[in-house]
Every structure is written in C-alpha cells, then in structure tokens.
Amino acid sequence: MDRSGEPRAYIGSFTSAGGRGITTAAVDPKTGALTALSVTAAEDPSYLALAPSAGVLYAVNETERGAVSAFRTTGAGLAPLGAAVRVGGSGPTHLSLTGRRLLTANYTSGSVSSLPLAADGAPAGPSHVLSHQGSGPDADRQEGPHAHQVLPDPTGRWVLSVDLGTDSVRVCALDPATGELRVHTETAMRAGTGPRHLAFHPEGEVAYVLHELEPQVTACRWNAASGRLEPVGEVPVASGGASAAVRAYPSAVVASPDGRFVWAAVRGADTIATLSLADEPGRPRLTAAVGCGGDWPRDLAVDPSGTRLYAANERSGDVTWFDVDPLTGQPHRAGSLAVPAASCVVLG
Template sequence: MTYAAGARGRRAFIGSFTSAGGHGVVAADVDPGTGALTVTGAAGDVADPSFLAPAPGGAVLLAVSETEEGAVAAFDIRGAAPRLLGDPVAVRGAGPTHLALAGGHVVTANYGSGSVSALPLRADGRPDAAPVVLRHEGSGPDPERQSGPHAHQVVPDPTGRRLLAVDLGTDSVYVYALDAPGGDAPVPHGRTALPPGTGPRHLAFHPAGSHAYVLGELEPTITVCRWDADTGVLAPVGGTRAVPAGAVTPSYPSGIAVSPDGRFLWAAVRGDDSIAVLALDDTREKPALVTTVPCGGHWPRDLTLDPEGRRLYVANERSGDVTWFDLDPTTGIPRRAGMLPCPAASCVVFA
C-alpha cells in the first residue's frame, strides 16, 4: 500500500483485520468532488481494529480490538498516519465488534461474551480503564449461532438519552438509559424481542427519529420498529426481505444505512455480495425492495454514507477493497464510482 501526502481536508478511516493481512487503522484523504480515497498512512499497532468511531473534537479516533481479550484503543488522527495514544484498554468482554460514543462513555458490543462495556472517556479522548460491564442473557433457535447472547452493535438514539444494543444470539434489542439518576453510565431499561432466528446484527434510525430498521444476519430481513424516545420502547411493526424473492445464494446481511431525507434505505448483503436498495414511504413502515446492485467486491462487511449522504462506501472484507458509489438522488440506486485496495477491510468512518 502506497501513501500520499497532502493538505488535510475531509478524511476517512478504514478499519481492517490485521490477523487476515490488514494494515490496521488506515487513514485516507477524500476528494471533495469525486469521493475518491487516497491513503496517507496506517497504524498497525493494535490487533484487528474492526470498527472505528471518532471521539468528540475530531482529534482522536477510537477503535475496538476484536480479539478474545477485547480492548479499545485511541489514536491521534491529526497527522497523515494515525498515532496510538497509550496502551489499548481492556473492555472485560470478548470479541468486541462495534463501539459508539454515548453519555460520556465509549461503549462496546462484545460479540464473544454477549455483553456491553461502557468505559468513561477522559478529557483527551482516551478511554479510562474502569469499564461497567452489562451482560445479556438468553439464546435463539439456531444452535450454531444462537446458543447464547452475541451483542453485535451499540447505537445511541437520536435524542442521546438511550442506547440500543443489537444482540444476534438472543434475537433481541436491549435498551439502556443514559440519563438515569446517579450517573451517566448506561442503565438497563428494556428489551425488545424480534422474530426468532433472524439474528439481528445492525440497526439504523430514520432521520425523523420515529422508527428504526433492524437488519437480520441469519435471515436476510429488515424488521421495522417504531421508536418512542420518551418511554424508551422499541416496537416491531413489520418487515421485509433484503434479497429478491427466489434468491438461492445464501445471504448474510451486514450493514444498513438510511438516507438523510428518509426516502431510501440500503443494506449490504454478504454471500449475495450486493447492496439492496429499498424505498421508504410516508408512513416509514413499508420498505419496498427496489433493486440490488453488485457491491463491487466480495463479502461486504459494512457500508456507510458520506456526511452529505451523496455516496455509499462499502468495506469488502474478503476481496480486500473499499468501493464507493454515487447515489442517484431520484431513485436511490448506487452507481459504482471507484475502488481502493485495502486488505481485510471491515468498516469506513469519516472525520
């Protein structure tokens, strides 16, 4: 991988699996006109930094270390290459796959141990080594994938008062309060059961904040839920498939995104190696599959919108690249616009 130097503008950061040949946390400049990525540096100090999140202020990037021990690392991202800030901090959970900033904490979803860890953030953006660990309980009907809890994603709600944790192993979304009396660490608030065997992986909120769309990994479905931020209740109201009727290729959806105007929804689908395009109506409760397009690589682990909502970026783990797509503003259909080689890519975030 070659690096380029240039003036700092908008930047993207790519997570990758070092155990599969990835370069760790990869930094890239973003061309404002074309969306093209140009790598400026990488940091391979931390094992398997599979998911990333910018800390407040824009100078620090946080990353999970998706290992059996499980940790969070902080990087200074003001230079061309990310620079590790101190030692990674243990989360006291196995295999963290996702993290988010919520209530003054960095919160991780620990897939291997089926738990959520909350670590206070210091003033300099680094995590404190004193996590609160919240353990999930239960199982699902798939004996291989759902013998116990497997937290896969953590997402603050649009108000910042709640935290939602998507658990593949228990077919559930756990809801935590971030504004409970006596402290700002997440406090258990409720749990929503989803259709058995769907294996929920990730969710995305509608920009209006009234609905959430939960993507299943074990069944290629999108469950539509109403969200009441005041009561902290997530209520399923329906769903749709993320692959066309009659599809025969085994499909394992991964990432989901909703357009800033609330008209479209996109889902990455592994196996099928596609991006599903769905249209949302005025009720926000009836996603309609419009089409699917090739993801541009193999095994799309995640997808994300750029900050303007004009492009989609897809991290293709097994083909080792990041592809980006221009989005048709009328139809929502992505058109491939470019590709960056990036071994074992797992996610893309912007700062």
C-alpha cells in the same frame, strides 16, 4: 473532516486475516474518490468510531481478550492516544460514543461495556459491564447471547444493544455519573432471525433492524419518551433471484441523511439493497439490489450529502465507492481502493 478541515476516511481491517491496521485515506470532495495516506498499526481494529470535535478515533480490538484503542487524528494519519484498554468482555465488534462514555458490544461474551473518557478523550477501563442473558433456536449461532451493536438513540437519553444470539434489542438507561447500564425494556424480534445492526431514520421515530441469519429488515417505531421499540413490519433485503445455493448474511444498514432511502449490505449475495421510504418511514420497500463491487461487504457508510455510498468488502480487500442516483437511491459503482481484509469505513 479531520481537524485540518480536509475530508478523510478511516478504514478498519482484520490483521489476523492479512489486514494492515487502520488506513487513513483522503476523500476527494468532488468525486468521493479515496487515496490512501497512511496505515496505523492496531490489532484487529474491526470497527471504528470517530469523535470529530475531539479529534479522536476509537477502534475495537476484536480479540478474545477484548480491548479498545484510541488515536489522535492528524492531517495525514493517526497518533496513538495511550495504550489499548481492556473492555471486560471478549470479541468486541462495535463501539459508539455518548456523552463522556465509550460503549462496546462484546460479541463473544454477550455483553456491553461502558468506559469513561478522560478530558483528552483517552478511555479508561470499564466502569460497568452489562451481561446479556438468553439464547435462540439456531444451535450454531445462538447458543447464548451475542451482542453485536450498541449505540445511543438520537436523543442521547437511551442506549440500544442489538443481540444476535437472543433475537432481541435491549433498551438501556445509562447513568451519566457512574456509567452503569440498566435494562429498561427488551424488544423481541422474530425467533432465529439474528438481529445484527440497526439504523435510525433521521427524524428519529423509526429504527431499521437488520438481521444476519435471515435477509430481512424489521422496521420499528421508536418512542423516545417511553424508551420503547415496537416492530411494525419486515421487508427482504435479498432479491428472490439470488441463487438458492448461496446463503445471504446481511451485515450493515444505513439511512440516507434526507430520510428517503435505507441501504443494506448483504454478504454471500454480495449486494447492496436499496429500500425506498417513499410510502412512509415505517414502510420500506426493496427497490433494487446491486453488486457491492467486491466480495463479502461487511460495512457501509454514507457521506453527509447522501450522494455517495462506501462499502468495505472484507474478502476482496477493498473499499468501493458509489454515486447515488438522487431519484431512485440506487448506487452506481464509481471506484475502489485496495485495503486488505477491510472491515469498516468511517467518514469524517
């Protein structure tokens, strides 16, 4: 919900591909339906992060020069909170908040930036940029590091960065005073799988790492006391019935608030995979794969009740919402909102 108490959705887009910026939409609390309220200009705001208590929305500007923009949330839209700020890396694809810091994963430069936040929530230039090192076997996609996601663990003690180019997840310590990031451990994923994003189980002891270069999720045990991530098994997120001529490129992974399901968006196949956690959190099973309602699902969001799922379909230019079956976790399409070049959807 925004500061007025009304539920809102914020939708990022690629302006370089015909998107309009950031769309603010009302969310019907009974049906989950989206109604567009306004559009706010921003340059390639491909990923968003919301600080509800501060009433501030942050967006990466996924460009070669790399920047972040901040906006004050209002009842009907967004108001810019200062000018865009350079992040010290190129092609930022993800951002998250921890304490009084904004973190960005800079895909093109293969780095992670730590930016301080002022009392009003406005970001300043980076206090530290951590450059990743390494490569992978895919010469086209893994010629060097490509940080694709950065986020705090559920305790807020650690910062995890997921790197598609190095087939690894780095666990970092963040100095709250200086913003410096220091690599604590690095967990190797299977070579050539291209880890892209991860999501934590609500209980905080398991993480699900989604791979872009192979349609797989790796379940990992997470030890917050030692800051260690341990892979324990893989599960596919694309059904064997998919056409062999269509390569699958998984993009986003989310866990249900009640800890019973994990969903993964799969581009190419244009599906949403449902993984059941009925056996145990560390042993997900693929139980269904349904159409995403459009083309090239880049992002997923689940509402706080776990009863609805939203997919940002980039190439078809829409956000589609689904009702979630409470017994099986399978999504059922309920409607869509046209948003050209949609890249991300955040509920708040």
